Amino acid sequence: MNKFSNYLKKKKPLLKELLNTLLTKYDFVSILGTDVKSTNFLANKSTSFIRNSSLTECGFVVRIQHNELFYEYSFNEINKKNINNLVNDIDNLIKNELFVKKIQSSKLEEENLIKNFKRNQKGKNYNYDEIINILKDDVKYALSLGDNIRNVSVRIEFNEYSKIYLSSKKELTQYYTWINPGVNIMVAREDNIKYAYDFFGTNDADEAFSHLREIIDSTYKLAVELLDATHPTPGIYTIITDPSITGLIAHEAFGHGLEMDQFVKDRAKGYEYMNKDVSSKILSMHDGAASTISAASYFFDDEGVLAQDTKIINKGILVGGICDSVSASILNYHPTGNGRRESYKHKTYTRMTNTFFEKGKSTLDEMIKSVDYGYYIATTENGMEDPKNWGIQCTALYGREIKDGSFTGKIISPVVMSGYVIDLLMSISMISKDNFTIEGSGSCGKGYKEWVRVSDGGASIKAKVKIG
Numbered sequence: 498m499n500k501f502s503n504y505l506k507k508k509k510p511l512l513k514e515l516l517n518t519l520l521t522k523y524d525f526v527s528i529l530g531t532d533v534k535s536t537n538f539l540a541n542k543s544t545s546f547i548r549n550s551s552l553t554e555c556g557f558v559v560r561i562q563h564n565e566l567f568y569e570y571s572f573n574e575i576n577k578k579n580i581n582n583l584v585n586d587i588d589n590l591i592k593n594e595l596f597v598k599k600i601q602s603s604k605l606e607e608e609n610l611i612k613n614f615k616r617n618q619k620g621k622n623y624n625y626d627e628i629i630n631i632l633k634d635d636v637k638y639a640l641s642l643g644d645n646i647r648n649v650s651v652r653i654e655f656n657e658y659s660k661i662y663l664s665s666k667k668e669l670t671q672y673y674t675w676i677n678p679g680v681n682i683m684v685a686r687e688d689n690i691k692y693a694y695d696f697f698g699t700n701d702a703d704e705a706f707s708h709l710r711e712i713i714d715s716t717y718k719l720a721v722e723l724l725d726a727t728h729p730t731p732g733i734y735t736i737i738t739d740p741s742i743t744g745l746i747a748h749e750a751f752g753h754g755l756e757m758d759q760f761v762k763d764r765a766k767g768y769e770y771m772n773k774d775v776s777s778k779i780l781s782m783h784d785g786a787a788s789t790i791s792a793a794s795y796f797f798d799d800e801g802v803l804a805q806d807t808k809i810i811n812k813g814i815l816v817g818g819i820c821d822s823v824s825a826s827i828l829n830y831h832p833t834g835n836g837r838r839e840s841y842k843h844k845t846y847t848r849m850t851n852t853f854f855e856k857g858k859s860t861l862d863e864m865i866k867s868v869d870y871g872y873y874i875a876t877t878e879n880g881m882e883d884p885k886n887w888g889i890q891c892t893a894l895y896g897r898e899i900k901d902g903s904f905t906g907k908i909i910s911p912v913v914m915s916g917y918v919i920d921l922l923m924s925i926s927m928i929s930k931d932n933f934t935i936e937g938s939g940s941c942g943k944g945y946k947e948w949v950r951v952s953d954g955g956a957s958i959k960a961k962v963k964i965g
Contacts, residue, residue, distance in 0.1 A: 499617040501672040502532035502659035504555065509661060511575045512557070516663050518584055523591075525562035525605045527664040529799055531555065531841050538625075539652040540632035542640065547625055550654055551940075552950065556841035559583075560800075562605050563591055567823055571842050600761075602826040607801065611668045614796035618657075618674035620702035628653065631706055635680070639713045645684045645721065651713075653678040653705060654938075656950075662801035671796040675700055675950075677938040678709040684720045691910075693720035693894070694876075696938035698792045698952065723895060726910035731965025735871030736914070737864050737899070737957055740934035744953030745877045745891050746960075747782055748852050748941070750918045751775070751809055752953075754884040755784075755818040756835070756847040756943075761827050765884040767818060775815045776922030780958075781855040782810040784819050786834055791952035792937030793850035800836035800845060807833045809852075821847040839947050846943050853935050854955035857928020864927045864959050865899060872896035872964070873904070874912055887918040896964075914962045924961035932957055 512528050519526040535552035539545060556573035570587050623631075632651045639649040654677040662669040679696030695712045699705050738746065751767070759765035776782075786795045786804035797803050800822045808816055820828070821836030824847055837848040865873065876894035883889075891914045898907040937952025 498622050498657065499674070501613075501615070501670060505530050505532050505659055505661050505670075508575055511577070511580065512661070512663055515559070515575065515580055515583060516665075518580070519559065519561065519587065520665055522588075523561045523563045525664070527560045527662065527667075527801060528557060529560075529801070529841065530557045530661040532659040534657040535654060537652060537654045538628045538632060539650060540629060540636050541650040542636065542648045545629050545633060547629065550656075551948070552656060554840040558838070558841045559587060561587065561591065565600070565602055567602075569844065573841075600827055602823070603829065605822055605826055607664060607666045609666045614669070614671040614673075616673040616700070616796075618676070618702060619700055620704065623702055635710055635713060638710070639680070639682060639717060642714070642717045643684070643721070645686060646717070647683045647685045647690065649683075650681040651679075651709065653709065658795070660799075662797060664801060667801050669797055669801055673795060675792055676702060676705045677792065678705045679938060680709065680713055680716050682713070682716050682720045684717070684724060686724050689724055691720055691723040691726070693717070693723060696936075698936050698938050700790065719895070722908055723910050726895060726908045729872075729896065729909040729912060729964050732963070733961060734964050735868050735959065736896075736962055737861070737868065737871070737873045737959050739873070739875035739957060740932060740954045741877040741936070742874050742891065742893050743854055743955040743958050744852065744935065745880045745893075746889075746921065746958070747854050747955060748849065748951070748953040749880040749882040749889050749891060750922060751782060751815075752784070752849045752852050753882055754887065754918070755809055756849065757818045757820040757828060757830060758824040758847040759884055760818070761824050766887050767815065767884070770815050773815060774813050775919055776810055776813045777925040778813040779857060779928055780810055780813055780922060780925055781808070782853070783807065783855070784809055784835070784849055784852045786850040788851045788853070789935050791851050791935050792950045793952050798834045798836045799838045800832065802832045802834045802836060805834040819847055819849065821845055837949050839949060843947060846947055848943065848947075848949050849941060849951050849953075851935055851937070852951070852953045854928065854958065856930045856933050856956045857958075859927045859929055860931050861929045861957050864929055864957060865904075866902035867927065867959065868899045868902060871899050872909065872912070873899060874914070878911065882918070888915070889918050889921065890915045912964060914964055916963050921960060921962055925958050927959035929957040
């Protein structure tokens with residue numbers, strides 16, 4: 498723990514040898530090496546386990562630009578004996594360029610940079626037995642809260658990233674960590690079964706375990722409340738969102754729609770609205786691995802581009818998108834540090850990182866008091882959007898009824914919100930200043946695949962949306 502991969506260190510001289518050989522033949526060459534260790538610990542009422550999560554990977558990918566075409570070749574081993582074979586395989590790949598449609602692009606350009614980045618995990622370095630025993634104790638504690646509990650699942654995921662990027666001008670390494678804890682509680686009343694959950698992220702192991710115990714009580718309380726939840730009556734409602742729903746809206750509304758590789762394929766409406774009004778004037782939005790410290794915070798992306806803080810919306814005006822380096826070379830744009838791979842075996846795409854709305858000027862209490870009738874919507878379940886036509890759908894676990902500025906005690910679940918992106922964002926009339934959160938413990942796909950870890954959030958917003 499807290500050490501850059503010894504494996505990548507040992508392979509670095511061989512990677513540089515491969516790089517230098519390829520540079521004698523091709524216009525641009527880069528090599529990315531990854532060694533990601535991700536371990537999932539889980540305990541529930543009947544069992545416990547330790548296993549690698551889907552983030553775990555170890556391997557390499559070569560990118561080459563030659564005669565206006567880009568090529569990538571991935572492999573999981575390099576040694577003195579197979580370097581010539583790797584070069585031959587790459588040469589054979591590039592010989593097939595006549596069968597590939599060319600897209601006009603500019604040559605990838607990089608600045609000279611040699612740097613090692615590091616962000617260590619904080620807190621105690623817990624061993625496997627200690628972690629499982631803590632989770633088992635948490636499960637035991639949760640089960641003691643009520644006879645109506647049918648199961649409790651408590652988990653924690655420790656992630657450790659080591660990556661190396663080499664090109665003719667760059668020599669970069671990065672090491673960083675992240676922890677994703679969470680709890681899920683299922684309760685029942687006769688045949689009525691409900692569940693509630695809470696997940697969060699941190700880079701401090703001690704905080705991870707202490708806060709995990711803290712959220713068990715609130716999660717159980719919510720699960721019991723959901724036993725009395727009713728389905729919402731379809732209609733247009735005023736809503737106040739918790740930060741997770743704010744983040745879901747940011748992610749779905751102007752996340753995928755501003756991934757500029759979609760501009761290249763004419764699959765996003767966003768390019769038509771650059772420098773135009775797209776939201777209420779009180780709204781500003783960011784994306785970037787350097788925008789905050791959360792689940793998608795790294796030092797450089799999978800193309801060796803340094804992490805950035807990109808302004809997407811500035812006081813209601815769409816001012817920028819996010820871009821990988823290949824799409825940037827086609828669009829004559831600048832890469833924003835958003836080139837990400839699911840693993841070394843997968844292609845780089847433009848992907849979101851930490852996506853969020855800025856704080857506003859109201860208090861959450863003022864916002865709730867301003868609602869004649871509506872709901873406080875909380876806890877993200879899932880979402881989707883249509884970047885081409887700007888339709889959006891967001892699902893929340895529950896909503897609390899607000900009438901005449903106060904909570905009535907009634908709760909609805911689940912809550913499905915839908916509408917047109919511009920209508921939703923234009924309807925935002927208040928943004929809070931006192932409950933700003935950016936968190937991430939899940940992954941986002943590009944369509945139905947290409948999963949990467951992301952985070953999102955912001956403060957509470959007041960808006961109009963269709964429910965049901």
